[in-house]
Amino acid sequence: MKRLFTLFALLFSVGLLFATPVKNLAVMYEIEGDAETAYNTLVEKELPKIGYVMADPHHRVNDQYEEKYGSTTLDVLSFLPTVNDDLVMKLFNVDPRLAGFSPFNMLIYKKKNESVTHVGHLTPEAMLDILGIDDPKVTVSFIESFKPLDMRIETYFKSKGLHFKKVEIPYYNEAKPKMMNFEYRFDAPEDMDEFLESFQNKFELAFIDKGYLIAGFHNFMDTDNADELLKDFDAFWSYSLCHLGYSYAVFDNEGARPDAGLFAPCTMYLYIKKGENKMVVGMPRLANVKHTLQIKDPKRIAWMDKLDKEIPQIMISLGMKAVENVNPLTQRPKEIAVDMTPPVDPTKVSSTSEQNRDKKTEKSENKTKQNAPSVNDDTVHIIIPKPPVPPKPVKVSTENANDLNLRNIKFSKRYPPGYIPVRERFKNNATSTNKSAETKVGEVTAGRVSAYLHAPYMNVDEAKKRLEKAGFKILAVMPLTKKEKNLHVIVFTDSALEKFATQHNAEFLANLRMLVDNKEKRISITNPVYFAKAFIGDKYDDSVPQKLLETLRTHFKGLKNSDDKLKFQQLPHYRFMNGMPEYKDMVEVALGDDLVANTEGKKQVVFTQKLSNGATLIGVKFRRRTQKFPYRIGTKNALVLPYPILVKNEKAYIMDPKYYIALMYPSLKMSEFMTIATVPDAILKECQRVFRKKK
Numbered sequence: 001m002k003r004l005f006t007l008f009a010l011l012f013s014v015g016l017l018f019a020t021p022v023k024n025l026a027v028m029y030e031i032e033g034d035a036e037t038a039y040n041t042l043v044e045k046e047l048p049k050i051g052y053v054m055a056d057p058h059h060r061v062n063d064q065y066e067e068k069y070g071s072t073t074l075d076v077l078s079f080l081p082t083v084n085d086d087l088v089m090k091l092f093n094v095d096p097r098l099a100g101f102s103p104f105n106m107l108i109y110k111k112k113n114e115s116v117t118h119v120g121h122l123t124p125e126a127m128l129d130i131l132g133i134d135d136p137k138v139t140v141s142f143i144e145s146f147k148p149l150d151m152r153i154e155t156y157f158k159s160k161g162l163h164f165k166k167v168e169i170p171y172y173n174e175a176k177p178k179m180m181n182f183e184y185r186f187d188a189p190e191d192m193d194e195f196l197e198s199f200q201n202k203f204e205l206a207f208i209d210k211g212y213l214i215a216g217f218h219n220f221m222d223t224d225n226a227d228e229l230l231k232d233f234d235a236f237w238s239y240s241l242c243h244l245g246y247s248y249a250v251f252d253n254e255g256a257r258p259d260a261g262l263f264a265p266c267t268m269y270l271y272i273k274k275g276e277n278k279m280v281v282g283m284p285r286l287a288n289v290k291h292t293l294q295i296k297d298p299k300r301i302a303w304m305d306k307l308d309k310e311i312p313q314i315m316i317s318l319g320m321k322a323v324e325n326v327n328p329l330t331q332r333p334k335e336i337a338v339d340m341t342p343p344v345d346p347t348k349v350s351s352t353s354e355q356n357r358d359k360k361t362e363k364s365e366n367k368t369k370q371n372a373p374s375v376n377d378d379t380v381h382i383i384i385p386k387p388p389v390p391p392k393p394v395k396v397s398t399e400n401a402n403d404l405n406l407r408n409i410k411f412s413k414r415y416p417p418g419y420i421p422v423r424e425r426f427k428n429n430a431t432s433t434n435k436s437a438e439t440k441v442g443e444v445t446a447g448r449v450s451a452y453l454h455a456p457y458m459n460v461d462e463a464k465k466r467l468e469k470a471g472f473k474i475l476a477v478m479p480l481t482k483k484e485k486n487l488h489v490i491v492f493t494d495s496a497l498e499k500f501a502t503q504h505n506a507e508f509l510a511n512l513r514m515l516v517d518n519k520e521k522r523i524s525i526t527n528p529v530y531f532a533k534a535f536i537g538d539k540y541d542d543s544v545p546q547k548l549l550e551t552l553r554t555h556f557k558g559l560k561n562s563d564d565k566l567k568f569q570q571l572p573h574y575r576f577m578n579g580m581p582e583y584k585d586m587v588e589v590a591l592g593d594d595l596v597a598n599t600e601g602k603k604q605v606v607f608t609q610k611l612s613n614g615a616t617l618i619g620v621k622f623r624r625r626t627q628k629f630p631y632r633i634g635t636k637n638a639l640v641l642p643y644p645i646l647v648k649n650e651k652a653y654i655m656d657p658k659y660y661i662a663l664m665y666p667s668l669k670m671s672e673f674m675t676i677a678t679v680p681d682a683i684l685k686e687c688q689r690v691f692r693k694k695k
Contacts, residue, residue, distance in 0.1 A: 056216030216240025
């Protein structure tokens with residue numbers, strides 16, 4: 001009996017050391033089959049009905065992995081950051097650290113070797129624990145808010161006939177510390193908006209320079225109720241940070257852990273209280289991912305350790321001080337030290353699978369060495385090679401020997417549609433040189449067409465006079481930014497172009513643009529052939545675009561093709577990369593019978609162009625942060641602004657920004673596109689805001 005009691009006590013003590021956690025890290029749903037479309041609709045259309053909206057969604061990140069790294073083990077991986085603005089903003093006044101998961105990720109992933117789609121999110125209890133928040137004034141409301149969220153998810157799945165299983169992931173091995181926190185003190189600025197713009201630009205470029213992506217920017221001060229709910233703050237926003245190398249190493253490839261995407265992208269909050277020249281910053285550490293999901297792979301751990309070490313170093317380089325994790329509204333945090341030694345390079349760390357392969361190779365090599373003859377062995381080892389198998393004799397027939405063609409070796413030939421034989425191509429090439437010399441500026445050359453026409457420099461007034469003399473109507477003249485006078489975009493049209501655009505249901509083609517760059521002494525004009533082919537597609541009609549080209553060539557002597565070009569036949573289905581939108585994938589931004597009236601008198605509206613078919617094109621400018629994105633990727637193509645909105649049949653549409661920006665910047669690289677990762681969603685929100693009724 002005594003021995004039994006001792007054994008029980010021992011087992012009890014061991015049980016305490018390895019106790020089953022009482023809290024859950026995440027709620028996941030395992031759905032039979034491919035549920036990507038259904039889940040996207042749920043998050044985009046259903047959750048807003050209960051107050052949860054997406055902030056900078058990133059669909060199909062796995063497509064980017066395949067594009068950049070050449071392979072992926074995933075059918076789908078999407079990060080859909082979601083936030084309940086009104087709820088969390090109220091709670092920020094009690095403990096602003098709650099912004100460390102505002103937004104939080106509504107994850108979806110499916111591996112190629114599985115027939116199950118996984119969707120879900122971190123539990124509110126886990127988020128609060130990581131953030132260090134235990135005040136009931138916050139915890140009760142925040143936890144309760146997730147009950148209708150999960151109820152809506154399950155009700156929606158059932159209504160769609162989806163077979164699913166709910167899985168709760170236990171909260172293992174808590175990280176210590178769980179947060180990184182900083183303070184940044186600054187002199188009182190004369191203009192807070194200018195200070196914030198300058199700081200944000202410097203901040204973002206510091207992270208971009210280290211290979212990070214600013215994957216999201218959520219400005220709480222821009223929300224409808226911010227004046228009331230955040231009246232004690234001068235500024236409050238959160239970034240979604242991502243690192244593609246970390247992302248691919250952890251979520252994809254052999255032994256993938258896409259469930260770690262529950263924490264992705266990493267949310268960093270920044271705020272300034274009124275009357276304080278101090279910015280407060282906080283972010284959960286990636287150590288939480290490592291510990292809570294019990295990740296053991298050395299390479300994945302090395303990536304997490306690198307980012308946890310590197311991010312504080314970047315913050316220190318920006319003039320910040322690391323502080324302890326306490327509620328800054330109730331307690332003054334103490335300054336803490338930051339390790340400034342360089343982090344370990346994860347690419348030089350072997351993964352578990354690589355280590356196993358190395359061990360197998362080493363074992364195999366040792367075995368070979370054991371079986372190999374010793375150098376000091378006096379025995380002579382003679383290896384007699386096996387003789388090669390003689391080839392079978394070829395039977396030769398002399399029948400029809402006089403027919404020389406039968407003595408040639410014949411191969412099966414497959415030619416693509418429209419294939420031109422080599423001899424014909426050589427024959428055509430004899431006259432191709434003369435033809436290419438006759439090709440005029442703006443036309444298709446060697447299968448490619450330029451996006452822009454460059455003209456000798458002239459100022460804005462002279463450019464307007466030339467356009468009007470050519471018969472064009474000026475719709476708007478817009479400086480790129482309020483203070484920047486070097487860049488002006490002129491929007492112009494004529495009756496033939498308007499009629500042509502409406503006849504082909506390509507209303508976005510109803511005007512052209514010109515950029516006057518006073519600094520670089522450059523004029524750029526949108527090529528009507530390029531954009532007509534892109535917007536009309538396979539039913540492209542050459543008549544009007546060619547007449548417009550001739551008019552431009554006549555009145556703007558010395559035109560040259562731009563270096564920005566695309567294959568002419570590719571334009572109707574052009575997209576930046578696989579998984580990205582095409583022209584047809586337009587986004588609805590408003591619905592109603594008084595949409596155009598709602599935009600009248602608003603300072604965002606640069607021009608309103610009413611068309612003969614009842615449709616209306618509206619050009620809008622944005623607030624400074626969004627309006628300045630061409631400075632990141634090249635002002636020479638700043639004709640992308642003002643952004644066009646089409647109002648037709650009581651609906652307002654825009655071309656998806658990920659498509660339209662790529663079309664306007666055909667030479668854009670992935671690395672450049674990533675520097676404006678937050679812009680597409682910002683454009684969408686700004687275009688939606690244009691149609692809000694005045695209070």
